[in-house]
Amino acid sequence: MRDVRNTIVGAVLVFAAYYLGLVIVNVSYLPIPGPLMGLFLLLAMLFVFPQLEVHTARFVTFPLKHMPLLFIPAVLGVSIYWADIQTNALAIAIAIILTTSISLGVTAWFAQYLFNSKSGGDSEVASKKVERK
Amino acid sequence: MKEALYQTFSLTGLLWLSVSIIGYIMALWVNKKCKGHPLAHPIVVTTLVVSIGLSLTDTSVIEYQQSASLLHWLLGPITVALALPIYRQWNKLKHYGWRLMVSIAFGGILAPFTAWLTLFALDAPYAIQITMLAKSITTPLAMESSALVGGIPALAAVFVIVTGVVGAIVATGMFAILNVQNRQAQGIAMGTVAHAIGTAKAIQMGEDVAAMATLGLCVNGIFTALALPVIFGFFV
Numbered sequence: 001m002r003d004v005r006n007t008i009v010g011a012v013l014v015f016a017a018y019y020l021g022l023v024i025v026n027v028s029y030l031p032i033p034g035p036l037m038g039l040f041l042l043l044a045m046l047f048v049f050p051q052l053e054v055h056t057a058r059f060v061t062f063p064l065k066h067m068p069l070l071f072i073p074a075v076l077g078v079s080i081y082w083a084d085i086q087t088n089a090l091a092i093a094i095a096i097i098l099t100t101s102i103s104l105g106v107t108a109w110f111a112q113y114l115f116n117s118k119s120g121g122d123s124e125v126a127s128k129k130v131e132r133k
Numbered sequence: 134m135k136e137a138l139y140q141t142f143s144l145t146g147l148l149w150l151s152v153s154i155i156g157y158i159m160a161l162w163v164n165k166k167c168k169g170h171p172l173a174h175p176i177v178v179t180t181l182v183v184s185i186g187l188s189l190t191d192t193s194v195i196e197y198q199q200s201a202s203l204l205h206w207l208l209g210p211i212t213v214a215l216a217l218p219i220y221r222q223w224n225k226l227k228h229y230g231w232r233l234m235v236s237i238a239f240g241g242i243l244a245p246f247t248a249w250l251t252l253f254a255l256d257a258p259y260a261i262q263i264t265m266l267a268k269s270i271t272t273p274l275a276m277e278s279s280a281l282v283g284g285i286p287a288l289a290a291v292f293v294i295v296t297g298v299v300g301a302i303v304a305t306g307m308f309a310i311l312n313v314q315n316r317q318a319q320g321i322a323m324g325t326v327a328h329a330i331g332t333a334k335a336i337q338m339g340e341d342v343a344a345m346a347t348l349g350l351c352v353n354g355i356f357t358a359l360a361l362p363v364i365f366g367f368f369v
Contacts, residue, residue: 018213031362033277035212036355042216053220060214063207067329068175069157071272073198073205075180075294076187077287080194084261085288091255095265096292099247100299100326103269105307107240108322112315114232 010059156182300327324349
């Protein structure tokens, strides 16, 4: 019963942050996505009221884990642009495959360089449970 | 949202929603069978199943998108939910401080810039160039921000997913070539450059790698989504 209540409270929090974010972005003409504003609102709320983490987690853990399902309509939409993709297939393939591989390697190398330069080494920080996407 | 709910409770809405969910459940099973290989990512397999369903019933993609608009609508609230993993990783963020931020910013600029440069040099259409700038961030943010700067959200979703799959496949090889043994550094690069799919791969590499990948994913997503519209506001 408490789980159900926590889930409902979590749902109210997330949707309130979402709609409030949309309203703020619409009213203020800020050039950022509305949901991102909602993310900041929810994050701020978690810092002010840490006890609400339990409720939020109850509601969002399952959908966060299964987020890929939500992308399906968008991904299928690509068939509408199929002709554009075909004409530029080579450029797009190079842009994605080559630059992603290089960026990934170079970023890791750069991060390693920065972390190793830190005196005292990178001792493991006591962290909370790893959150899955 | 009203429109999305209205569609959902129509007969075709329920039908295609069920097809999507069943396809996704099948995809999860396939992914498990393939031991989480990036090519067997649930998005890839679910898309295949739904496309087969569409062609068998002679349904157009636009009709499907209308029927399943609830799924698409939920991308907004799920973006808001990313606040939770950021909140949970906050201690790590503070612990690594500027080194972490600089690493994420480095990857967050390098990946889209080199991709854009390639398209620019090869003379691809402007809309595709712009869309490519959002390729390294998590799908909901990528779609929102590419729409804001004049890109194509549907293309952004595909670029993002292909980027993630490529990143997850080449990661181990690239780390070996460049001799990157630091597990935190590996995690940062995976999350920053290959977002959620890279993070899924990082989860298999260990909990410490996954934690850093989650941070890279969230921080770079926010940075890029904030930066793109502002930069374009100034220059375009």
